[in-house]
Amino acid sequence: MNEIIITTAAVTGISAIFAFLLTLADRTIGNYGEVKLVINEEKEYTVNGGSSLLSTLIDEKIFIPSACGGKGTCGYCKVKVLDGGGPVLPTETPFLTDEELKDNVRLSCQCKVKQNIKIQIPEELFNVKEYFATVEEIEDMTSVIKRLKIKLPEGEEINFKPGQFIQLKAPLYEGNDEEVYRAYSIASSPADKSHIELFIGYVPGGKCTTYVHKYLKVGDTVQINGPYGDFYFHDDNDREAILVAAGTGIAPILSILKHMKEYKINRKARFYFGAKTPDDLFLLDYFRELEEKLYDFKFIPTLSRVTEEHHWTGERGRVNNAIDKHLDNSDNKEAYLCGNPGMIDSMVSALMEKGLPEELIYFDKFD
Structure with a gap:
């Protein structure tokens, strides 16, 4: 019995010493002091070294899109590192093409700021803002999809194009020990600059979807950026x-359809919505109303798992x-697709087989 106690105490002591050494190493070896961050050859910041480039930029209120919350699994947070980024890591290469590698493109969530660093980002990212907004409405659309309506602070506005997205921050909550951002497409009309509408599906184990579906309440404050x-x-044709x-x-x-209605855009439009069963359909009355109010619009839901x-x-x-059934030709058409990678890839192939040029097929893939 004494041997067990002594052994347990020894293991506990060694573990404690090891944890202390790791903490000490992180505070010393990983402490790179202050470094210079230069963006687009003109904006210079003094920042603390040691964090990822993505986190460093967020600390300076410069937001880079990152659908995975900085885990290196989405490949969205690409920036051009002109100097000081160190070698490209194996965690980055699956998301970078040969051309991007030659052009010094990096994943900002994987690139560490350890020395003076120069980067280049699109100028429009300086217009991305952070908002502390209020949840006005939460509505169940299906058993796994909720609609959120969020109001921006009084006097603040957001300017976006129909089809773009924002990032929503999931705070700490029971079962979640880290703050993460997740990307969600905007469903509201760009004409309403004081509200954001989102549709968020529940993903078991998802940090942000769990927060939205199980913890978020009307009246809560949420942190978003975009x-x-x-x-x-593209409304110029x-x-x-x-x-x-x-x-x-x-x-x-x-968002696109609301934009077309708001600005009376007289273009023919067909919306093909894929679902499994009738229980997965929602907003049917709204789409029927749009069929009456828009110039030439038809809503075509299609179900993959229906029974008698x-x-x-x-x-x-x-x-x-x-698409095969209803799209007779590709003359004077362009496509807008949003869904999972499998659906997008099959749709791109189907549309190109119909003769639609690849450059006129716009899409947004999400997992």
């Missing part, structure tokens, strides 16, 4: 808009089956 994204509606989405991918398509018990009389199969 807007971001090069996926947006008269092409027919082929709109395709599944699940929460409906959000940017809604559902009494479904609409389109069946995957969205690309509906």
Whole structure:
């Protein structure tokens, strides 16, 4: 018995010493002191070294899109590092093309700020703002999708293009020991500059979706930043808009349709919405109303897992089956797609087979 106690005490002591040494190393070896951060050859900041470039930029209120919260799994947080970034890490290479590697592009969440560093980012990111907004509405759309309506602080506005996204911060809560940002497409009209509408699906174990679905309440304050994204509606032409989405991918398509209604854009539009069963459909009355109010718009939901018990009389199969059936030609058309990578890839192939040029197929992939 005494031997067990002595052994346990020895192991505990060694563990404590090891933890102390790790902490000491982090505070000394990992302490790089103050370094210079130069952005676009003109903006200079004095920052503390040791953190990731993404975190360092956030501390300076410069926000880079990062759908995975800085875990190195989404590949969104790319910046051009001109000097001082160190070698490219193995965690970055899967997300960087050969051309990007030659052009000094890095994942800012993986690149550490250890010395004076020079980077280049798109100028529009300096217009990204952070907001402490109030949750006005939370509504269940399906068993796994909630709609959030968020009001910005009095006197503040957000200017975005239909199709872009914001980042929502999940704070610490029971079961979540780190603050993370997650990207969500904006569903509201750009004309309403004081509100943001989001559709957020529940992902088991997801830090932000768990926060939204199980902890967030009307009246709570949320921290968001944006807007971001090069996926947006091009309203400078008269092409027919082929709109395709599944699940929460409906959000940017809604923003596009609201924009078309608000500004009376007289363009033909067809919205193909993919779901599994009738229980996964929502806002049906709203889309029927749009069919009456927009210039030439049709809503075409298609279900992939219906049975005779559902009494479904609409389109069946995957969205690309509906495209094959209803899209007779690709003349004077462009497409806007939002959904998971599998859906996007199949849709791009289906549209290109119909003759739609790849450069006129705009998409936003999310996991």
